[in-house]
Amino acid sequence: MVEDVAVDGTVVVGLGGIGSAAALALADRGETVVGLDPRPPGHTEGSSHGHTRLVRLAYFEDPAYVPMTVRAWRLWQRLERRSGERLLTASGVIALAPAGDPGRLVPATVEAAARYGLPVEHLEAAAVRDRYPALSVPDGWEAVLEPEAGFVDPEATVRTLHRLARDAGADLRPETVEAIEYGDRPVVHTARTRYHPRKVVLTAGPWAPALLEERLPLTVTRKVVAHFTPRDPDGLGPDRLPGFLTGDGGALHYGFPLLPGDGVKIARHDGGAATTPATVDRTVRPEEVEALRAELARLIPAAAGPLLRAYTCLYTMSPDGDFVLGPLPWAPSCIVATGCSGHAFKFVPLLGEVLADLVLGAAPAVDVGFLSPARFA
């Protein structure tokens, strides 16, 4: 029998990276929170697995994100202090590309930094090779190093956020949401319960398009990630090598220094086949591994040893590559954070804070108006 449960507060649908941060931020402010997700924190079926996520502040994608990246960096530090967990490694991040590359990875990063006074170093290829002998950067390339940047551990983050949210009073339940009735008084349906909350926060990552009945123009893409065991580990650890991005002729790759048990990880950001969480092909083909190995061999020859592991992950893409964050135009009591287009993990604690603001009618500390779902109405 299905039970009706009134929730004098908020139901959070999906407790991955963003949803668990929202549950914590809401519970911290005294809101009654029921969080629903059938999968355990740190699972590998969505968008928040793989041990590392780059955290950059000088945002080449669009400088409008920089106030968000700056605040997010502070919130990561605060989350570490509060939890006692080490989540963030301040390795720095270097972006590399041929001078004049139409992708503008390096100049756009430099411009975003200049506009907001962020510390970066613009380097020629020879200077990069001097400083990071492991990097094989051809003459004619340029780079920008952001020393105050690095990477976070997504699985550890989600587990930490679940623990803190529960401690703060959030009721997190292993249930699958089957449908949401959108309206002034939303209804959230699971197999055993009809929840009647005041507000809904929808943070179901790549499952969000279906729960939104495809009413927002979102697509899901399959991404392949590979970790390699270096042939020579010297100079590849995070104390000697920053996280990296390379832009070349439209292809954007990124990766991480050598970590214990993790090898050197590399993946390609652009492209990927359209899919759904239910139908995605989780098998990684040898040619996909070889393409990533070739890219790694070009940039860090000593890192491109035997394959350690390869797996898939999902991006939820919006048409413009910007997040979809705010009340739904057809149901303002439902606040969504999705369409994160493969770049939201660095914002996780900030997105939790912003979602709590939007639920409680407070003004977010940073401008998020440009991310509103209303832009697709």
Ligand SMILES: Cc1cc2nc3c(=O)[nH]c(=O)nc-3n(C[C@H](O)[C@H](O)[C@H](O)COP(=O)(O)OP(=O)(O)OC[C@H]3O[C@@H](n4cnc5c(N)ncnc54)[C@H](O)[C@@H]3O)c2cc1C
């Ligand atoms: C390979 C890869 C590399 C990336 N690299 C970076 C990076 O370097 N830097 C960066 O900032 N970002 C990066 N990203 C993007 C970032 O990781 C994502 O934007 C972020 O993890 C999205 O979090 P989420 O909470 O939306 O999704 P998820 O963490 O996937 O959470 C969605 C949750 O919803 C739950 N759910 C689904 N359906 C239901 C249902 N019916 N009922 C209840 N719950 C449900 C799922 O179980 C899941 O736990 C990367 C992403 C990928 C895939």
